Amino acid sequence: xxxxxxxxxxxxxxxxxxxxxxxxxxxxxxxxxxxxxxxxxxxxxxxxxxxxxxxxxxxxxxxxxxxxxxxxxxxxxxxxxxxxxxxxxxxxxxxxxxxxxxxxxxxxxxxxxxxxxxxxxxxxxxxxxxxxxxxxxxxxxxxxxxxxxxxxxxxxxxxxxxxxxxxxxxxxxxxxxxxxxxxxxxxxxxxxxxxxxxxxxxxxxxxxxxxxxxxxxxxxxxxxxxxxxxxxxxxxxxxxxxxxxxxxxxxxxxxxxxxxxxxxxxxxxxxxxxxxxxxxxxxxxxxxxxx
Amino acid sequence: xxxxxxxxxxxxxxxxxxxxxxxxxxxxxxxxxxxxxxxxxxxxxxxxxxxxxxxxxxxxxxxxxxxxxxxxxxxxxxxxxxxxxxxxxxxxxxxxxxxxxxxxxxxxxxxxxxxxxxxxxxxxxxxxxxxxxxxxxxxxxxxxxxxxxxxxxxxxxxxxxxxxxxxxxxxxxxxxxxxxxxxxxxxxxxxxxxxxxxxxxxxxxxxxxxxxxxxxxxxxxxxxxxxxxxxxxxxxxxxxxxxxxxxxxxxxxxxxxxxxxxxxxxxx
Amino acid sequence: xxxxxxxxxxxxxxxxxxxxxxxxxxxxxxxxxxxxxxxxxxxxxxxxxxxxxxxxxxxxxxxxxxxxxxxxxxxxxxxxxxxxxxxxxxxxxxxxxxxxxxxxxxxxxxxxxxxxxxxxxxxxxxxxxxxxxxxxxxxxxxxxxxxxxxxxxxxxxxxxxxxxxxxxxxxxxxxxxxxxxxxxxxxxxxxxxxxxxxxxxxxxxxxxxxxxxxxxxxxxxxxxxxxxxxxxxxxxxxxxxxxxxxxxxxxxxxxxxxxxxxxxxxxxxxxxxxxxxxxxxxxxxxxxxxxxxxxxxxxxxxxxxxxxxxxxxxxxxxxxxxxxxxxxxxxxxxxxxxxxxxxxxxxxxxxxxxxxxxxxxxxxxxxxxxxxxxxxxxxxxxxxxxxxxxxxxxxxxxxxxxxxxxxxxxxxxxxxxxxxxxxxxxxxxxxxxxxxx
Numbered sequence: 003x004x005x006x007x008x009x010x011x012x013x014x015x016x017x018x019x020x021x022x023x024x025x026x027x028x029x030x031x032x033x034x035x036x037x038x039x040x041x042x043x044x045x046x047x048x049x050x051x052x053x054x055x056x057x058x059x060x061x062x063x064x065x066x067x068x069x070x071x072x073x074x075x076x077x078x079x080x081x082x083x084x085x086x087x088x089x090x091x092x093x094x095x096x097x098x099x100x101x102x103x104x105x106x107x108x109x110x111x112x113x114x115x116x117x118x119x120x121x122x123x124x125x126x127x128x129x130x131x132x133x134x135x136x137x138x139x140x141x142x143x144x145x146x147x148x149x150x151x152x153x154x155x156x157x158x159x160x161x162x163x164x165x166x167x168x169x170x171x172x173x174x175x176x177x178x179x180x181x182x183x184x185x186x187x188x189x190x191x192x193x194x195x196x197x198x199x200x201x202x203x204x205x206x207x208x209x210x211x212x213x214x215x216x217x218x219x220x221x222x223x224x225x226x227x228x229x230x231x232x233x234x235x236x237x238x239x240x241x242x243x244x245x246x247x248x249x250x251x252x253x254x255x256x257x258x259x260x261x262x263x264x265x266x267x268x269x270x271x272x273x274x275x276x277x278x279x280x281x282x283x284x285x286x287x288x289x290x291x292x293x
Numbered sequence: 294x295x296x297x298x299x300x301x302x303x304x305x306x307x308x309x310x311x312x313x314x315x316x317x318x319x320x321x322x323x324x325x326x327x328x329x330x331x332x333x334x335x336x337x338x339x340x341x342x343x344x345x346x347x348x349x350x351x352x353x354x355x356x357x358x359x360x361x362x363x364x365x366x367x368x369x370x371x372x373x374x375x376x377x378x379x380x381x382x383x384x385x386x387x388x389x390x391x392x393x394x395x396x397x398x399x400x401x402x403x404x405x406x407x408x409x410x411x412x413x414x415x416x417x418x419x420x421x422x423x424x425x426x427x428x429x430x431x432x433x434x435x436x437x438x439x440x441x442x443x444x445x446x447x448x449x450x451x452x453x454x455x456x457x458x459x460x461x462x463x464x465x466x467x468x469x470x471x472x473x474x475x476x477x478x479x480x481x482x483x484x485x486x487x488x489x490x491x492x493x494x495x496x497x498x499x500x501x502x503x504x505x506x507x508x509x510x511x512x513x514x515x516x517x518x519x520x521x522x523x524x525x526x527x528x529x530x531x532x533x534x535x536x537x538x539x540x541x542x543x544x545x546x547x548x549x550x551x552x553x554x555x556x557x558x559x560x561x
Numbered sequence: 562x563x564x565x566x567x568x569x570x571x572x573x574x575x576x577x578x579x580x581x582x583x584x585x586x587x588x589x590x591x592x593x594x595x596x597x598x599x600x601x602x603x604x605x606x607x608x609x610x611x612x613x614x615x616x617x618x619x620x621x622x623x624x625x626x627x628x629x630x631x632x633x634x635x636x637x638x639x640x641x642x643x644x645x646x647x648x649x650x651x652x653x654x655x656x657x658x659x660x661x662x663x664x665x666x667x668x669x670x671x672x673x674x675x676x677x678x679x680x681x682x683x684x685x686x687x688x689x690x691x692x693x694x695x696x697x698x699x700x701x702x703x704x705x706x707x708x709x710x711x712x713x714x715x716x717x718x719x720x721x722x723x724x725x726x727x728x729x730x731x732x733x734x735x736x737x738x739x740x741x742x743x744x745x746x747x748x749x750x751x752x753x754x755x756x757x758x759x760x761x762x763x764x765x766x767x768x769x770x771x772x773x774x775x776x777x778x779x780x781x782x783x784x785x786x787x788x789x790x791x792x793x794x795x796x797x798x799x800x801x802x803x804x805x806x807x808x809x810x811x812x813x814x815x816x817x818x819x820x821x822x823x824x825x826x827x828x829x830x831x832x833x834x835x836x837x838x839x840x841x842x843x844x845x846x847x848x849x850x851x852x853x854x855x856x857x858x859x860x861x862x863x864x865x866x867x868x869x870x871x872x873x874x875x876x877x878x879x880x881x882x883x884x885x886x887x888x889x890x891x892x893x894x895x896x897x898x899x900x901x902x903x904x905x906x907x908x909x910x911x912x913x914x915x916x917x918x919x920x921x922x923x924x925x926x927x928x929x930x931x932x933x934x935x936x937x938x939x940x941x942x943x944x945x946x947x948x949x950x951x952x953x954x955x956x957x958x959x960x961x962x963x964x965x966x967x968x969x970x971x972x973x974x975x976x977x978x979x980x981x982x983x984x985x986x987x988x989x990x991x992x993x994x995x996x997x998x
Contacts, residue, residue: 014386016383017387024376031413031417033405046680047681048680062995100302112313112317113313123527126820130819133334152821153820168312172313180481181481185450222442225404243975253409254408258652267409271408274406416657501649507639517642517646524615527823
């Protein structure tokens with residue numbers, strides 16, 4: 003018995019070794035370099051060691067604090083909405099008797115393929131002051147004067163959240179749909195015979211069976227949101243004021259827009275790593291992962 | 294009552310589809326309009342399609358860029374699928390303490406913003422003399438913690454009895470992987486292929502840094518340079534975007550069947 | 562058995578890897594082949610990075626044609642990138658210390674000049690003795706000067722004007738005369754009248770874009786930061802006046818709110834606004850609305866109510882740099898100096914073919930710059946723009962322009978909501994100093 007266990011462990015390393023080595027070479031080695039850089043400061047190519055100064059600076063940096071607050075706000079509001087929506091849609095589309103499901107599936111997936119440039123131009127024109135949305139609301143007499151969506155700190159955040167949800171719901175749906183194919187249909191049949199409603203089946207069968215994948219999407223989305231960049235840069239550039247700026251945008255600014263300080267940018271990057279790692283561990287705990 | 298529920302479901306899905314498709318339709322309409330009409334928000338089919346296409350062809354070498362993108366996306370997708378599924382399988386089926394720790398560590402790699410590792414990575418590929426090649430673009434993301442994690446989580450619902458049965462039939466561990474695991478997990482591979490292809494096809498930041506000459510550029514790089522002129526022509530940009538988007542949609546069409554037929558039964 | 566399978570997978574992976582490497586080596590092969598070819602025909606090729614193929618890329622092509630007349634063995638390759646992409650690639654390349662893949666010639670946006678020269682010392686070639694800089698508009702040369710060395714060749718300028726719809730202003734009872742030499746307060750009064758008579762907005766306003774504040778500051782010879790890179794927000798009358806005017810425009814109701822470039826261009830293409838205060842390069846976007854031909858004119862921009870303020874300013878503009886380590890450094894420098902740095906013919910063609918305006922004074926008296934534009938009702942717009950360009954105050958753009966702009970942007974919503982201006986300016990100053998400490 004003992005020997006067999008050992009053999010099985012060794013067997014496993016054969017599958018794991020090469021992929022892990024590639025990640026170590028192409029991710030960890032550069033990460034180590036940037037860890038060293040996070041203890042340095044300067045501009046361009048001129049750097050010197052400053053110890054923990056960069057990390058101290060983080061806590062007194064109003065721009066960084068603002069970026070963290072904005073990003074966490076997106077995380078708390080947007081991720082649950084998107085995952086629920088994706089899960090419900092996947093569940094509805096997984097019904098073999100549903101008509102037109104191929105069309106729905108494709109349509110809902112499309113936003114994550116659509117190029118950022120086009121969707122930025124489009125979203126801006128929808129949410130422009132004399133854009134389609136304001137015209138609709140005006141003609142329905144829901145508002146008396148047009149709302150400057152992207153210029154109001156609260157509405158601008160709502161627009162960003164809407165945009166991310168629009169773009170990534172179909173993406174998460176794909177993960178759920180594919181995982182649903184691994185659930186034995188006979189489980190649903192048995193439940194139907196026992197008289198369980200569709201809603202009960204969703205909560206009692208689909209959700210528990212998909213738990214690993216739900217956990218997966220939750221961690222991936224947390225990671226994606228903490229690294230959010232595209233939507234904000236293309237829709238609001240971080241404005242009004244810095245009300246919608248994200249941490250990733252701040253890193254980008256520090257590296258490529260401002261007088262480059264790659265040392266401090268590396269420090270901010272490690273702040274993201276730490277936050278995601280903590281949140282991921284928390285999710286694994288809540289998700290009841292036995293590891 | 295049942296009818297009503299079905300109608301409700303359709304209503305909800307139609308609404309979701311319209312919201313999702315709207316920008317896409319707008320893009321197709323935009324293709325046929327002039328830049329200033331697009332900016333004015335014109336929402337009807339215009340007559341500028343051929344104009345826009347001709348101008349785009351004059352300004353850019355889309356053929357070469359598509360080829361470059363395709364090479365990177367295809368090699369990258371096959372590589373990622375093979376390597377990541379191997380790892381996901383290995384980590385879940387042959388669990389051990391060491392492997393669990395390693396996996397936890399690997400997860401850290403996806404949490405690092407790419408911009409922060411770009412400079413060391415760039416130095417590395419320069420030292421290897423691989424800059425300006427598809428290899429340089431593909432390698433850093435040929436295995437990602439993200440995809441390993443995806444396979445690992447899906448493997449949790451993989452029926453291990455199948456492996457036991459295979460062992461009884463005298464299959465080796467590698468044969469178990471290629472002959473039993475791979476076919477059973479078709480829906481997972483399909484989803485992974487769609488996502489990976491899309492990621493490579495749309496990848497921007499690293500190709501921008503790693504590729505150096507005009508003739509090596511990928512599609513997103515070409516489209517991006519169109520959009521940044523002092524007086525961007527949105528008609529041309531829309532055509533370019535539609536062309537760039539099509540392959541990803543095609544891949545989705547081809548692989549989505551797996552979500553319908555991929556019922557476990559096929560290997561039972 | 563298991564070993565065999567393991568081996569076969571290994572072989573598969575190696576094969577994939579060698580396939581990749583194959584692609585790689587074929588790539589480098591084609592590169593060397595090209596180099597050889599170039600060697601055979603004794604052509605000397607210079608590579609340049611630029612960001613707009615129909616503008617600065619096109620300019621390089623004109624320069625190449627001119628230079629090839631004297632140097633038939635000269636060749637030039639232009640690599641086009643988006644501006645933001647170029648800056649990203651450049652910073653990565655320079656910060657990593659990898660010289661491979663850098664071009665010989667680089668296009669630099671003027672506000673970035675000092676940043677690059679300081680952050681990457683000894684990287685860019687000194688042009689001080691290579692070009693006769695007295696032939697260029699002084700403010701443009703000022704931007705290139707660091708420690709009495711001049712680091713590039715001046716290229717396009719963004720001298721500003723007030724583009725206006727003569728039909729709307731006529732309806733509101735104004736003639737061209739009424740728009741000469743006005744102040745911003747007068748501009749706002751005119752705007753109110755235009756709004757009342759025509760229902761059109763006078764202008765657009767975008768709180769996420771610093772274009773207007775930049776134009777206002779430079780028209781008074783001031784900037785967000787001082788020449789020694791300190792914040793220039795407190796005790797700066799030009800800054801106080803700029804923000805007062807900005808708020809007055811926002812409060813007066815004459816400005817249509819827009820949130821991005823496309824919306825901004827859309828607003829005048831659709832005829833929603835009576836004036837556009839912008840750089841000369843805006844001409845091509847304005848002329849895109851062919852149905853508005855003959856209705857547009859250009860006047861000098863309004864003036865701030867502070868001493869030294871003039872009715873002229875600048876928005877944007879760029880210059881050409883050469884890398885010190887470039888193998889073709891001398892050739893690249895000579896190419897730029899003989900064409901963009903000293904050829905009237907170049908600037909005449911650049912204007913005629915691409916609508917680009919430079920700061921090369923000898924070209925201003927040419928026929929090309931005197932041409933009348935039907936779109937602008939027969940006005941010799943380029944003559945006017947170049948006249949204004951000699952009045953633009955010279956300023957030092959400094960290293961931290963973008964940091965300072967972002968600090969201002971952070972406080973701007975409060976200012977627009979009526980916060981005490983002195984206090985707000987002090988906040989901006991503090992935030993800026995925290996950012997660049």
